[in-house]
Amino acid sequence: MSSGDGPGVLVLAATPIGRVSDAPPRLAEELAGADVIAAEDTRRLKRLTTELGVTVSARVISYFEGNETGRTPQLLEALLGGDRVLLVTDAGMPSVSDPGYRLVAACVEAGVHVTAVPGPSAVLTALAVSGLPVDRFCFEGFLPRKSGERSRRLASLAAEERTMVFFEAPHRTLAALEAMRDALGEDRPAAVCRELTKTHEEVRRGPLGELVAWAQEGIRGEVTIVVQGAVAGAATVAGDADSLRAAVAEEEAGGSTRKEAIAEVAKRAGLPKRQVYDVVHKQAGHTREDS
Template structure:
């Protein structure tokens, strides 16, 4: 399978020295290169000092479903198709999954050329458990999806790796601290393998304070990976680790997003097995004093 007509290949996530010899060989031999951004990929190839006579084809989240059929057809006709993302391994929170599925269904051989990936890199540097982990992709922006994620994280005993925007990481970590308990350990990695690589480690409450301070200044920059410690086996959703004040802040936060304060208090109280009336009063007082 190493010479399959369709090959997904990892590209460096920052440091060009992480480029594999196999990726270089694939660039030279490919007849079609499918990539997220053709300009970025051409720039990478030039930076590596490589040359290719391949035809460049865009493959991104908006056209992958339609473009996959075209690429599979080219592979069937004998073209060597190389699939890359802007950084890291295709199909891991990047285009490629639909193409792999299309290749499987069409019985066209497909393989992968491994290499750099932000997920295992951040996990290895986090200092958290690595024997069992789950990758949850990007932290969702929709409120309903974020609630579902938090519900899962309250029970998840495996280490969880997530991607987040540098502009939202401070508020996300603060939200995690409120929902999961400030004592849960985590790591926030940024600019992995690059010149200004940095990994912040500590409890969620500590990281939330640190990121809040940085947000007031120049902000947090670069590609961000959040690694979250799993819940203790004895935790029943981390209800016992969340204080009334933390839960009240969560209620006020949801109310600011458009929910009725009373309904938000009921939902948060149910999640943490608290008294809804007591939580509503605390949230109402908090909103009054902060407003």
């Protein structure tokens, strides 16, 4: 409870991404003992506390993307007054593609202690079950909704060697996978993780081209996409048109057809075949019929 004699504490509390039974024991303790609870969705908070059997005496306020900027000063004032403020989102850890970053930054600047109740994470869960390399990875959050911006973002990641994790809405998953296929190559290994830890959990693994075909049937539920990074050295090859042409020529000299050579070089470079095709056919003397 509020001490009244110094700054309070901001507690970032992870909430279940699926099963309520996955909630860490400390979550119930913090919900019961907080002075203020800032919740992304107060209705979901009510359901959570009911399922956990927790009686809340704290002042509950909404804190979501649309009001995060305006509510942050109010929460900081409460913290400076000595309150223990608990921040929860709909699922997972606050501030990871969810509200929280602004409040944490404000607390750090004001000298307010920030701690966390660790728990469920869609990012780490998807990464762990994907079957893709986990020694190095990066989290890219949600891709831009507009197709042009989305394509440019993915193009900038074509040579990224770390495994990449994305969040996506179910109704935009097909478009996201198509854009990934076009930017990263249809053979790039990936996994679509749907409804993680829930009753209808599904993890679909395969190259992006196959995942696009699978997604044509429609997707429901919360989605996390994991994509393998480019093979080592792809950044150098991808940025050098002469190297791409030389690599294709070397494959052809070894007996491959132009089409086979382009496919192999694209796979090694972690690039779409169309991109390698266009680079090769800009060379003088080549026409589209060569392929």
